[in-house]
Amino acid sequence: MKLAKIISLLGVLAMTAVLIYGFTVGDFAGEGSQLLSMPWGIVSLVDLYTGFTLFSMWIIYREKSLPVAILWTIAMLTLGFFAGALYAFLALQSSNGDWRKFWMGKNA
Secondary structure, three states, X not given: OHHHHHHHHHHHHHHHHHHHHHHHHOOHHHHHHHHHOOHHHHHHHHHHHHHHHHHHHHHHHXXXXXXXXXXXXXXXXXXXXXXXXXXXXXXXXXXXXXXXXXXXXXXX
């Protein structure tokens, strides 16, 4: 479980760095429209949002509160795997070393 915590925390740090870089150096609207004009850009976005959706389904399954699960899902869809890595890290912390509790949350 310690390795999973380290990996999720590294994910949070990496995503924080690249989000700051993207928002300070990049042009979200201009580059986004360019990305959507390319077939592989579309494939990449569909792939990405399929992953976001599947990860969000896991969050909804394991959370006790539907409003909290909805907020995490919105965070996933807007902040990407910054939110996913943070959620995983917090879930690992609150599971107290119990993998079943980590994966199943309220259903464990």
